[in-house]
Amino acid sequence: MNDAQLVQQVLNGNNHAFRFLVSKYQRLVTHVVGRIIQQEDELEDICQEVFIKVFKTLKRFRGDSKLSTWIATIAYNTAITHYRKLKRRGELSYSEEPNLILAEKDPGLNQKSIEKEEAKKYLMQLIESLPVNYRTVITLFHLEEFSYKEIEEITGMPEGTIKSYLSRARKLLKGKIEKVARLEQTNIFVDYV
């Protein structure tokens, strides 16, 4: 079933079609909303709100863009509104140095893979600590594989700004990682035995 048929089915009141639409785009909505809001307790409610908005406004979808782009736009706008609200109320917590995630949780993993997993988790948390616009464009471009044009449509940011955010985010993280690599060469782990 293509997107146009799916939309038509939902508009005809087919609940199974709506269920299918939710399952198909749940991942996208969760990633966009999650990366902006970063609060587990708010995530579910906002995702619900996004899909209810999708359902209510689906008749206005004309197929000029892909359905995924259209849904991502709704998800972005809803999440950013909530983000601003939370920010105004001072309810956003910002952590510069993420907490250590204990690796002992999964006894099935060997030591090396635990460490790789942990390092990866740290990097993920570094991404989470980037400014909201950086994490949003990273998610849309790298994770959801939208083009610059589509990201422009979703976020309303000009293409140049999107490219600049992507490059600055990459540079920022790269700087942190390379700093790590440099420190490694200076043998700072002498004490870590």
Next chain:
Amino acid sequence: MKKLPVWNKLIYLLTMYNEDRNFDTDQILKEAFTSEPEFKLSENFTDLLVEKVERRFAWAQYIREFLIYLSVILGIMLVTAVLAFVWYDAKIENWLSFFTSNAALVVGINLLVVFVLFADRVLLRYFMYRASTE
């Protein structure tokens, strides 16, 4: 073992991470950028959402039907009034004086009719629907 700050631990972990290959920042970043974040929705998210949407859809449908009934009734009343003026020489002054002298009664009866219609077309059906789905 000496306790290290979080950043040093990260440095240690990245060293371990990279010890079996050449250090490639772009590769690490690419992996991190394309990795799934850990945000998760509950397993019954779709069920709850579909249920909620169905309820809203039913409510909107009942309201729409109620408004259609109401407009049909108002339409019939309007046609009747026009006919009364055209065929039976009804006088607007007489009607106005009747309405003003019996305002409470007229408003009360109208509200009662609208409420009965609303309860019958919307409330009862909605509660019956809720009861059947729970």
